[in-house]
Amino acid sequence: MSAQTLARAWSIRRADGLVLGFTDHDRRLRFAGVTFRPDQGLTARAISQATGLAVDNSEAVGALSDDAITEIDLLSGRWDGASLRMWEVDWRDVSQRRLVFRGSLGEVSRANGAFRAELRGLAEPLNQPQGRIYHPRCTAELGDAACKMGLDAPAWTVELAVQGQDEARTFRLTGFPAYDANWFEGGTLEVLDGAAKSLRGRIKNDTARPGQSREIELWAGLAIPPAPGDRIRLVAGCDKAARTCRLKFANLLNFRGFPHMPPEDWLLAPQVGGRNG
Incomplete structure (x- = not known):
């Protein structure tokens, strides 16, 4: 693969299974079951890759077009977390290719008929908090698997x-x-x-x-x-308080907080006649 025959190709897969392919070559390329189109649907800056567990840093830039990535799709979150792969490929022989990036789309911003999307590498999940959070308020989201509330009833x-x-x-x-x-x-x-x-x-x-x-x-x-x-x-809204979970939703059994946990000011403030224990 020489610099004269080198092209870049990107494929994006949404959570609903839709797959789009783009390339900076002037003709369509096809491999890995994807057709890569030579339009302005997507381009990408050079990737900064590091050894170890450092997150790769890059940015995808594209135009909003009716038949590719539309504004309404971006606004409704249909591209949030979409998986992305990028190759360097010999446009004369697409079997000669190298996968240079694999990750997902992160934060998306819009301006002047175009969008910018952060590219997140495979190590990005390692930056996410792990384990249980101890807090008086519930850590679940209303209606999710931890909350177990069914929200189809007219009451909600x-x-x-x-x-x-x-x-x-x-x-x-x-x-x-x-x-x-x-x-x-x-x-x-x-x-x-x-x-x-x-x-x-x-x-x-x-x-x-x-x-x-x-x-x-x-x-x-x-x-x-x-x-x-x-x-x-x-x-219906939930303020994640134990009282709301009990009285409004009758769902205290699935409450994912610690309502009797002492607050920070109680732990730090001196007490008359003794210490907090």
Whole structure:
């Protein structure tokens, strides 16, 4: 493989099984069951590789195109954690190739019709915290395998059409079923159809209005505003406190926190007539 015949090729596999291939060569290449297209769907900077367990550092850059990596796909998280492989290949004979990087896509940013995605090497999981966290509040996420709460019941989830919204952050809803005040604070809002389908936001405020109406405010506006009539799903919020787990969800048996653990100020503060023990 010489410098004159060297090309680079990238393949990306999403969690749903979709695979895309790109190359910086001017013609299509095919190997490993993937067709690598010579367009602007993806390019990548030179990879900085180290020995040992150091994480490889690189960045993928691409254009947002309808038939490859679209803006809505990025915003809805469909490319989060997608696996990526990169080769150096002889474009005259693709059997002459070398795998130079294997990892996944990390943080993605968007600007001016393009995206940038951090490339994370195979050693990246070693940077993640391991083991149990000891904290008064629950470490599980509502509805996950540790929490074991089923969220399909009407008590926890409601689907409604958007009547109005401001900056894709504050949503006005009418015909709202009867729920306690602040029931959805800390929960999630997901768009079910329309141009903003699959986008999610964390709920900051849930305010009841007269006449079965509700105002839902997100911490941050959605990147694409839902249109009036688009359906959304609201999921009840959980503040991860033991009291909420017991009274709101009746799920204290699966609580993954330590509510009776003394706080740091109790451990550090001097006590009258003795020491903390």
